[in-house]
Amino acid sequence: MKVVKFGGSSLATGAQLEKVLEIVKSDPARKIIVVSAPGKRYAEDIKVTDLLIECAIKVLSGEDATKLVSLVVERYASIAHELDLPSEIIDEIRSHLVELLNSSQENRNQFIDAIKASGEDSHAKLVAQFFLNRGIEAQYINPKDAGLYVTNEAGHAQVLPESYEHLYSLRAKNGVLIFPGFFGYTKEGAIATFSRSGSDITGSILANGVKADLYENFTDVDAVYSVNPNIVENPNEISELTYREMRELSYAGFSVFHDEALIPAFRAGIPVHVKNTNNPSAPGTKIVHHREKSTGPVVGIASDKGFCSIYVSKYLMNREIGFGRRLLTILEEYEISYEHIPSGIDEVTIILRQDQLHPETEEDILERIKNELCADEVKIEHNLSLIMIVGEGMKQNVGITARAAQALASAGVNIEMINQGSSEVSLMFGVKEANEKKAVKAIYEEFFTPVLI
Amino acid sequence: MKVVKFGGSSLATGAQLEKVLEIVKSDPARKIIVVSAPGKRYAEDIKVTDLLIECAIKVLSGEDATKLVSLVVERYASIAHELDLPSEIIDEIRSHLVELLNSSQENRNQFIDAIKASGEDSHAKLVAQFFLNRGIEAQYINPKDAGLYVTNEAGHAQVLPESYEHLYSLRAKNGVLIFPGFFGYTKEGAIATFSRSGSDITGSILANGVKADLYENFTDVDAVYSVNPNIVENPNEISELTYREMRELSYAGFSVFHDEALIPAFRAGIPVHVKNTNNPSAPGTKIVHHREKSTGPVVGIASDKGFCSIYVSKYLMNREIGFGRRLLTILEEYEISYEHIPSGIDEVTIILRQDQLHPETEEDILERIKNELCADEVKIEHNLSLIMIVGEGMKQNVGITARAAQALASAGVNIEMINQGSSEVSLMFGVKEANEKKAVKAIYEEFFTPVLI
Numbered sequence: 001m002k003v004v005k006f007g008g009s010s011l012a013t014g015a016q017l018e019k020v021l022e023i024v025k026s027d028p029a030r031k032i033i034v035v036s037a038p039g040k041r042y043a044e045d046i047k048v049t050d051l052l053i054e055c056a057i058k059v060l061s062g063e064d065a066t067k068l069v070s071l072v073v074e075r076y077a078s079i080a081h082e083l084d085l086p087s088e089i090i091d092e093i094r095s096h097l098v099e100l101l102n103s104s105q106e107n108r109n110q111f112i113d114a115i116k117a118s119g120e121d122s123h124a125k126l127v128a129q130f131f132l133n134r135g136i137e138a139q140y141i142n143p144k145d146a147g148l149y150v151t152n153e154a155g156h157a158q159v160l161p162e163s164y165e166h167l168y169s170l171r172a173k174n175g176v177l178i179f180p181g182f183f184g185y186t187k188e189g190a191i192a193t194f195s196r197s198g199s200d201i202t203g204s205i206l207a208n209g210v211k212a213d214l215y216e217n218f219t220d221v222d223a224v225y226s227v228n229p230n231i232v233e234n235p236n237e238i239s240e241l242t243y244r245e246m247r248e249l250s251y252a253g254f255s256v257f258h259d260e261a262l263i264p265a266f267r268a269g270i271p272v273h274v275k276n277t278n279n280p281s282a283p284g285t286k287i288v289h290h291r292e293k294s295t296g297p298v299v300g301i302a303s304d305k306g307f308c309s310i311y312v313s314k315y316l317m318n319r320e321i322g323f324g325r326r327l328l329t330i331l332e333e334y335e336i337s338y339e340h341i342p343s344g345i346d347e348v349t350i351i352l353r354q355d356q357l358h359p360e361t362e363e364d365i366l367e368r369i370k371n372e373l374c375a376d377e378v379k380i381e382h383n384l385s386l387i388m389i390v391g392e393g394m395k396q397n398v399g400i401t402a403r404a405a406q407a408l409a410s411a412g413v414n415i416e417m418i419n420q421g422s423s424e425v426s427l428m429f430g431v432k433e434a435n436e437k438k439a440v441k442a443i444y445e446e447f448f449t450p451v452l453i
Numbered sequence: 454m455k456v457v458k459f460g461g462s463s464l465a466t467g468a469q470l471e472k473v474l475e476i477v478k479s480d481p482a483r484k485i486i487v488v489s490a491p492g493k494r495y496a497e498d499i500k501v502t503d504l505l506i507e508c509a510i511k512v513l514s515g516e517d518a519t520k521l522v523s524l525v526v527e528r529y530a531s532i533a534h535e536l537d538l539p540s541e542i543i544d545e546i547r548s549h550l551v552e553l554l555n556s557s558q559e560n561r562n563q564f565i566d567a568i569k570a571s572g573e574d575s576h577a578k579l580v581a582q583f584f585l586n587r588g589i590e591a592q593y594i595n596p597k598d599a600g601l602y603v604t605n606e607a608g609h610a611q612v613l614p615e616s617y618e619h620l621y622s623l624r625a626k627n628g629v630l631i632f633p634g635f636f637g638y639t640k641e642g643a644i645a646t647f648s649r650s651g652s653d654i655t656g657s658i659l660a661n662g663v664k665a666d667l668y669e670n671f672t673d674v675d676a677v678y679s680v681n682p683n684i685v686e687n688p689n690e691i692s693e694l695t696y697r698e699m700r701e702l703s704y705a706g707f708s709v710f711h712d713e714a715l716i717p718a719f720r721a722g723i724p725v726h727v728k729n730t731n732n733p734s735a736p737g738t739k740i741v742h743h744r745e746k747s748t749g750p751v752v753g754i755a756s757d758k759g760f761c762s763i764y765v766s767k768y769l770m771n772r773e774i775g776f777g778r779r780l781l782t783i784l785e786e787y788e789i790s791y792e793h794i795p796s797g798i799d800e801v802t803i804i805l806r807q808d809q810l811h812p813e814t815e816e817d818i819l820e821r822i823k824n825e826l827c828a829d830e831v832k833i834e835h836n837l838s839l840i841m842i843v844g845e846g847m848k849q850n851v852g853i854t855a856r857a858a859q860a861l862a863s864a865g866v867n868i869e870m871i872n873q874g875s876s877e878v879s880l881m882f883g884v885k886e887a888n889e890k891k892a893v894k895a896i897y898e899e900f901f902t903p904v905l906i
Contacts (some may be wrong), residue, residue: 251771251798263768315716318704321790328778337774340796342872344879345704399862401871402855409852418854419795420871426797 001171003032004216005181008039008047010277012124014082017130021327023280024176025136025219032170034203034212035182037119038075048075048119056115059101059388069097070427072119075124089129093122107190109154114191116183117183118201124180137175143184145262150192157184157192159205159264167209179206200261204272208264215265218277224249224285225335226300227444231437236448238299240282240291245271248390248426249302250365297393297400303440304392305433307339307384308354309417312369313347313377323373324348330368333360339386339421340428351417351430354382384416385436387429389443396422403446404429411442454624456485457669458634458656461492461500463730464576466472467535469589470583476733477629478589485623485663487656488580489635490572501572512554513561522550525572529579542582560643562607567644570636572650572722577858590628596637599623601658603637603645610637610645612658612717620662632659651715657725661717668718671730677702677738679753680897684890686761689901692736693744699725701843701879702755708895715740716797750846750853751900756893760792760837760885761807762870765822766800766830776826778800784823787814788807792839793872793881804870804883806837837869838889840882842896848877856899864895 006020024030037048055068073094080090097118105111124140131138147166150157163184170177181199188193194201200217207215223237224246241249243266250259265287266271275284317323323340327348331338340351357365362380370378396402402419404427408415417430431439459473477483490501508521526547533543550571558564560842577593584591600619603610611750616637623630634652639645660668676690677699694702703712718725718740728737770776777794780801784791793804810818815833823831847853851896854873857880861868870883884892 322785325781401860402862405855409855418873442486
């Protein structure tokens, strides 16, 4: 049995839904289908989820949202029209949305979450109707009925462990099951969404719950690329990745697959197969426990900007038991999480995502570190990028660091930070944001450009 | 005015003391002389300090120490004989030592410290006598009379800030002042020693206190070498170093100069000049705030063994605010200080000196990290060496990391850890102990061997 998730662009038009139908029909093991809300049809288009968020905010601020409601319903109507579906399905989608918009606004975040989630929910109903119309035994499954319970954290809910047992009973149901992605229900019966792009998470939870043989994730690219195609033209496609490699790549800006989404599949040992709805015969990328194919020590290069570093120096800091702990306690009081803490002899640097720091808290934190820890010097540097080189074969391979550092040196990029020592599958460099693209290109060329003889 | 410190080998025989006399006489600015206890005369010889420690421990366990007392006194007697000094000085040294050995044993550590410190104290008296005999106006100065007060931490006392003011009045005294190194007095009047090789510290404190123009540190090498001569034959001599460079080098095994000893001189901005008693015309090594001479980005390479690493992994650790702080709190409860904490995405490694871990505490700590932090995996690796590449010019120099990593790769040495990002003057590699020498050699050759054209 396979759980198959389709992304927003795979479900944006009637023509796309025809492709989805063909994909599902072509393999009887594809039993559980997780759907996203309709995505973009063209580059300037607006995703249904974004329209819904705008809609919810307008209503909360007492403004008229009639036009936005029409825009949302119009998206479903155009798909239904393209596919010759009966108009009742659109009436149902419209009245359900209006009903939600008239519901209690007492808990603002809960209200927004319910509106947001309706994008997937309505589309799941439409897709089920479409499949039925084409003679496929299919039914819409409501996450509450299926027992998909989550924590009460609007916008970043976490699955409750008992859900997995409930979901197992989906195996017994007949026909193809159409399941809306992105949300679950709290024990109190409220809708709560996962973090953005959370349909990936729903698919992974379902795959774990029903003990699927495979979790297929259909999107709009042929494969996971070894580097961001916006930085390097026509990059290598990756045919196989381990979970660890994928987790490290998605940490630093690989958005193909949601990083949280890997965990349920990983825990159950279910392979994940990333494939292209628009080119289903392409081999795609498989994410597995152990990978057999090996083309080189490095499998991918990822990068992300928006980091900053706080540098702290103090004579004989190195001998002061508790210094690091007290430093981290200050950050914790501001609910700031850090990424790395490289240290010298009497110096330490904290690398963190800079969107966590507002100008006032920033000044506050620097002041407190200076005064409470009697630091000799405290300074902050903004706008750093982290570059991650990932591959299971790196630990055994003497010289990877040298090659990467040499590539950066040749490109004239100064290394602000290196982090190696903990992960066995990655090597991280910090560079100035302005150098990020140049750095990624240089490293890609070092590890991926075939040597001409 | 100069403060001049002589190490144990510079004061081990009468012939050596003749050299010391010549050095002091040759420059009238050399007013305050800090002396160590007599050191080794030949490779297999025993230092007086080591004899004294053995002596103290024997007495504490109720055994007869007569033979050891004779051995100690004999060392001074042979020097006195060589220099034709009156026998009264030896009688005084003997009776002082016997008196100390008969004093209260209530506080064991205080007892040991008093015996240990007598090595320097007796030698300062002998040297003063010798100078007088040769017609130099000289006097022995007792640290208590001079106001050198320290904390009550036997074996690793710290200077109390008020001492600096007291010591300033030494400027007003006539003639050459002979000051015993290694110890001070607590406010309660007990003797407390600095950590081993603490005469360097005494000299630095005195230089700060009297606002000397220069602190000269006479030892038995022509200069600070750019690498350990036991690893590389005939290494480069360093003519100028900054305080920061010296601090980083002495952290990782450069024993020429005690690392704590730099601080008082640094704080007062007093240059330190390392010179050779046996070859006083050699230029030596100057430690300064800013260095003018520059021969390359790297000034020295140091290494030290005896480290271990504790690796901790946990899924989504990266998002858990407070994880690092809780980890460090556990170590703090065992009074363990760590050196570095390189981290991956969901992984962190703690590098520490392994002599802090006994087998039982080790098991305990690993168990607690696993249980209290719900870690997925916790493991320890022993016998690592840290290699430090030091130089003020490194931060500006693109490509240093690449060159060092390439040198290691060519030598077949795997890099277990890299630490770069905090210190602006150093770059640290972790390797297995078995690879330490090979690694240091390879890096030295990369940065110091002149390129033949």
